[in-house]
Amino acid sequence: MSLTVVKGLQSEIYVPVTPAPVWAPVTKKLSEMTIAIATAAGVHQKDQERFNLAGDFGWRKVDDSYAPDQLMVSHGGYDNSDVNRDINAMFPYERLHELAKAGVIGGVAKFHAGFMGGGGNIQKFTEETGPAIAKFFVEQGVDAVLMTAG
Amino acid sequence: MQRAIEQAGIPTIIIAALPPVVRQAGTPRAVAPMVPMGANAGEPHNIEMQTGIVTDTLKLLEELEAPGQIVPLPYEYHAQI
Numbered sequence: 001m002s003l004t005v006v007k008g009l010q011s012e013i014y015v016p017v018t019p020a021p022v023w024a025p026v027t028k029k030l031s032e033m034t035i036a037i038a039t040a041a042g043v044h045q046k047d048q049e050r051f052n053l054a055g056d057f058g059w060r061k062v063d064d065s066y067a068p069d070q071l072m073v074s075h076g077g078y079d080n081s082d083v084n085r086d087i088n089a090m091f092p093y094e095r096l097h098e099l100a101k102a103g104v105i106g107g108v109a110k111f112h113a114g115f116m117g118g119g120g121n122i123q124k125f126t127e128e129t130g131p132a133i134a135k136f137f138v139e140q141g142v143d144a145v146l147m148t149a150g
Numbered sequence: 151m152q153r154a155i156e157q158a159g160i161p162t163i164i165i166a167a168l169p170p171v172v173r174q175a176g177t178p179r180a181v182a183p184m185v186p187m188g189a190n191a192g193e194p195h196n197i198e199m200q201t202g203i204v205t206d207t208l209k210l211l212e213e214l215e216a217p218g219q220i221v222p223l224p225y226e227y228h229a230q231i
Contacts, residue, residue: 019176021217022156030212038151038162041188078188082229086194095191095204105208115151130154138158144211145155146204147164148190150172150180 026144028106033143036109037062038133040117040149041083041090042075050074051116057124059115059133064093064108077118090148109142117149152177163211165190165203169220179214181207183223193227 042051044060051058053076062071068087073080083090096108113133115125137145152162156178163179166172167187172180183203185192192199203225210221 016174018174019153021176021178022153023178023217024156024159024161026161026212030208035208038155040151041190079186079229080188082186082189082194088200089189089191089194092191092200092204095197095200098201099205099208104205117151125151126154130151131158133151134155134158134160137155137160142160144208145152145160145162146207146211147152147162149151149164150166150168150175150177150187150190 028143030105031103032106034107034109034141035096035105036137036140036142036145037091037093037096037112038137038145038147039091039112039114040147041078041114042073042080042116043071043083043087043091043112043114044074046070046072053116055120056116057121057129059113059129061136062091062112062114064110064112068094075116075118077116092146092148096146106143109137109140111136111140113137161211163207163214165207166220173218173220176218177220178217179211180220181210181223182220184226186227186229189227189229192225196227199225199227 169182
């Protein structure tokens, strides 16, 4: 016998569902890994098109050899003042260079990925932008990705 | 994004200023220093703090053995607004 008196009741509060876990195992030592950065902070090269601040599911390849003053941020979703003072606050690629020189990591990827997180077309991000960036890193032979977002 | 890269077989770790958000999004590996959104990797021009955050994060990438963990990091920066 069922103890439910009224069937089909549900809360009026929507609770987002956390997706099932994903996990790629680490197979190399840190000192042998080539590391790339993927940042949701809207980082890109000054010679590239800016992101549309109202929402943009595009992404930019960021050349690791560019100097900090050749990079910029266009992102409408957070206070850009810290990252405008020092791009490493969200895109710590100069710290990676130092760690590679010190032998802590194996190397730094030639290209990183910048996109504008914090909303936009989530379906496009999930189905197109994410897989495109992943493919780009696989083709580059990247061993691990350091992210800044959220 | 992190999940897409992970699904392609590349391990990832995220430096988050908003740990509940990355938890909800289903992060496999994350760290959370005490920083404002916009300075996830540490205070601007504070090389010591940024190096500490990045190094600790990469070491945890190597060490964490199960998905869904968000490890607090002992660094603190408050933006002057």
